[in-house]
Amino acid sequence: MIDPRLHIIGKRLENIKKIIAVSGGKGGIGKSTVASVLALCMAKNGYRTGLLDLDLSGPSTHIILGIEGVYPEEDKGLIPPEIDGIKYMSIIYFAGNNPSPLRGRDISNIIIELLTITIWGQLDVLILDMPPGISDSILDVIRLIKKMEFLVVTIPSKVAIGVMTKELKILTELSIPVMGVLENMRKKESPLLSDMIDDLSIPILGAIDLDRAIEGATGNVDKLTETAFFKQLNDIFFKKQ
């Protein structure tokens, strides 16, 4: 018995130059906000950008970016709608705002199905918003997407960094490229992160200060691009180059 979907995924992604999986061990550390705002940064800097929300039980990038009332176009697959320069795909097109209680096998099947039927076309960058943890979703994207690198998010907390370190170790063991660690919700300068991951030889890309304005900007792209969060993330990715 052969799953034919596994044979087409490489072709579906072949015209995407860079795939970045935004992850991090713990929930509530701002992964989805980083993924969403990073997609906005990329689009605003002229990159052809896609965003795929793979947090299947708790999708939220549509809320952050204020995406509603759109649906993929059917043409030899599903073509994601483009909103604010971002081609956007999420389970919300199918599940709406209803809960989707899923076991691991179902999560794997949904990820495979989305990668099979989504027609991204030419992209400079595709950003994946990953769920917390190192279970099915991460194992599946590692298995299915060959040219991908991880952007690992944490907050300056011993607990969050401790859990993230486990993810960094498994990615390193599997020789999966990690572009670096991004510190989110920073309140003050601290060596905590660099001290705790010093032995892993993974770069710290930078830090984003705790930005209380982000909640008020959620759902409004114009307001998001005015936040300090957007500016700091944009500087981390574009000012250094």
Add this chain to the structure above:
Amino acid sequence: MHEWALAESVICTISDEIVKNKLNRISRVIVKIGELQQIDLDIFRFALDTVLASYEPTVEKGSIILETELSTLKCNVCENEWAFGENIKNMPGDEVEAIHFIPEIAHTYMRCPACGSPDFKIKKGRGVWIESIEGEI
């Protein structure tokens, strides 16, 4: 025409198997179509034939056989088993269509008819898969 993407995956698989097993001729491919995904067989067949002509013109259209399989869903809580066909008549069209695109969305809109749990297994008849590919070296 979402069927097209799945048909393309079938042809892509046949193409990969031809190379992998150094096949000169494909004699028979059995493709199973699960009830849950509600594939339109006419569109799927048309897509298969069209994609086949561009990918693998040496493979004859008639060598791909489509077989449908009824679904079996099994509740993880009470072990009740039922078929999607028993649910569909009471479901709104948009929910049925969502399951067509992503069969696991059944967990969003369906519940075990016996105990009401969303925690069930798609035991049989999920989507499209290849049962066998026969060919000659």
